[in-house]
Amino acid sequence: MRLLHLTGCALLMVVFFLVSGCKGGGKRQVVKIGYMTCNSEEETTQRFTPLTKYLSDKVGVDFVMVPVDTNDFDKHFKNGEFTFTHTNSVLYVVLRENHGVELLAAEKRGKFGARTAGAIIALKGSGIEKLSDIKGKRMAFGPMLAPTGYMAEYDLMLAAGINPENDLGHYTIPSGSFKHEKLIYGVLYGKYDVAAAPMMDIEVMTREGKINADDFVILAQSKPIPYCTFAVAKGTDPALVKKVKGALMALKPNDTAAVDGELVKVMKAAWIDGYEELLDSDYDSIREMAKRVNMPPYQKY
Amino acid sequence: MFKDTFDKTCWALLAISISALIAMLALNSSGEGKGAAGLGKAVEREMAYRARVELIGKLYGPVEMQRAAGKRQEALLKLDELIRKYPGEAHGHILQGQILMEMGALEESISSYVDGVKLNGDYVDKKSPLSRRGEIQKIVVDAINSVGAIAAANPDNRTLAATVRKVNYLKSRLAGGCE
Numbered sequence: 001m002r003l004l005h006l007t008g009c010a011l012l013m014v015v016f017f018l019v020s021g022c023k024g025g026g027k028r029q030v031v032k033i034g035y036m037t038c039n040s041e042e043e044t045t046q047r048f049t050p051l052t053k054y055l056s057d058k059v060g061v062d063f064v065m066v067p068v069d070t071n072d073f074d075k076h077f078k079n080g081e082f083t084f085t086h087t088n089s090v091l092y093v094v095l096r097e098n099h100g101v102e103l104l105a106a107e108k109r110g111k112f113g114a115r116t117a118g119a120i121i122a123l124k125g126s127g128i129e130k131l132s133d134i135k136g137k138r139m140a141f142g143p144m145l146a147p148t149g150y151m152a153e154y155d156l157m158l159a160a161g162i163n164p165e166n167d168l169g170h171y172t173i174p175s176g177s178f179k180h181e182k183l184i185y186g187v188l189y190g191k192y193d194v195a196a197a198p199m200m201d202i203e204v205m206t207r208e209g210k211i212n213a214d215d216f217v218i219l220a221q222s223k224p225i226p227y228c229t230f231a232v233a234k235g236t237d238p239a240l241v242k243k244v245k246g247a248l249m250a251l252k253p254n255d256t257a258a259v260d261g262e263l264v265k266v267m268k269a270a271w272i273d274g275y276e277e278l279l280d281s282d283y284d285s286i287r288e289m290a291k292r293v294n295m296p297p298y299q300k301y
Numbered sequence: 302m303f304k305d306t307f308d309k310t311c312w313a314l315l316a317i318s319i320s321a322l323i324a325m326l327a328l329n330s331s332g333e334g335k336g337a338a339g340l341g342k343a344v345e346r347e348m349a350y351r352a353r354v355e356l357i358g359k360l361y362g363p364v365e366m367q368r369a370a371g372k373r374q375e376a377l378l379k380l381d382e383l384i385r386k387y388p389g390e391a392h393g394h395i396l397q398g399q400i401l402m403e404m405g406a407l408e409e410s411i412s413s414y415v416d417g418v419k420l421n422g423d424y425v426d427k428k429s430p431l432s433r434r435g436e437i438q439k440i441v442v443d444a445i446n447s448v449g450a451i452a453a454a455n456p457d458n459r460t461l462a463a464t465v466r467k468v469n470y471l472k473s474r475l476a477g478g479c480e
Contacts, residue, residue, distance in 0.1 A: 111377055111401070113409045119374065199374065206378055213378040221374050223405050249459055277460040
């Protein structure tokens with residue numbers, strides 16, 4: 001009887017140790033973040049791997065980075081391939097409208113903080129001095145879902161009574177990656193007469209010494225609108241959402257994450273100055289623009 | 302001459318008086334020197350201040366001209382360069398705040414004014430030739446009306462709370478509070 005009792009106790013202890021062992025060393029929850037591909041998948045991965053690692057360290061969850069092409073983003077999100085989203089502001093509005101995503105935080109970068117503007121530029125001395133001069137000229141736009149590389153400029157032209165479809169000589173979107181840089185250089189070297197340039201890119205390229213701002217004329221510029229945005233799928237665990245938001249808002253310039261055995265500064269790697277909490281109503285200006293320009297999610301055929 | 306004690310006392314008192322007089326004259330002359338030196342320093346300070354005002358006019362003049370011509374973005378890009386070149390100079394931040402406000406970027410404008418005022422309190426001093434007190438007062442009033450109401454409706458929003466703190470900082474500096 002005594003032997004049976006002892007054996008029972010030993011078995012219970014073994015079970016206890018096994019269970020506690022599983023708890024301590026078991027796998028953490030895995031959560032995926034879909035990152036809209038900016039210039040190229042490689043560049044997006046390089047930029048946001050440290051941020052993803054930082055979030056894993058802070059939140060205690062294994063975040064996995066998923067780079068997603070802009071045009072396929074809605075489809076992949078709908079398929080449930082990731083929970084958190086990092087996109088431009090137009091795509092945020094699309095996901096909000098179509099799937100009810102919730103706003104988390106907006107990325108700060110450049111003079112306008114979590115916002116930036118779109119501008120129509122020409123080369124100084126080219127004879128193009130005002131917006132009405134662009135009629136009949138060769139123009140380059142950024143990607144079609146770019147808030148400040150396409151939508152804002154298209155809207156500026158419509159407001160000035162210029163129909164981009166009929167009034168330009170022709171317009172084009174540069175192929176491949178780094179479209180924004182390509183079209184700014186395109187104006188500088190005479191490939192295009194005018195271009196739809198995000199102010200962020202002009203700011204950064206000027207600061208890096210790639211261009212001289214004095215070489216360009218800004219023919220028109222939009223009001224600053226929100227830019228890159230973190231959002232989360234409706235119905236995600238509120239405690240997890242709160243932790244992620246807190247970690248993003250707490251991010252400081254000296255915060256590091258270990259990537260491939262190397263400590264990397266998260267903000268520097270991601271080219272950001274921090275995060276801001278915007279309100280969904282801050283994106284109303286984008287909704288109005290998208291309606292005027294006939295863009296998703298309000299596009300009518 | 303030193304016949305008796307009275308004579309001796311008289312001579313001693315005379316010697317003491319002469320010594321005291323010499324000492325007083327010496328002290329007086331050195332005090333005047335100090336006053337002159339103080340005056341010299343005040344003139345030097347005034348000259349340095351005027352030179353600074355003149356230099357600011359020269360450095361930031363092209364930016365002001367672009368701004369006046371409605372070329373605000375060009376002015377911002379130029380300012381970016383100047384702020385990086387002279388990080389301790391408040392004027393660039395104040396001018397940037399002014400342009401950002403005109404471009405509708407309220408929060409960033411307030412941050413810029415705060416950076417400028419922290420670097421140099423002259424911008425809230427109504428007697429200073431650099432004073433921007435009037436426009437800072439207006440920004441504070443406008444921000445309290447706009448951001449204040451939104452922040453009150455969203456008490457958990459950290460960004461709005463930070464902007465309100467910055468507005469309050471400007472308000473306190475306008476009221477005479479120190480850094």
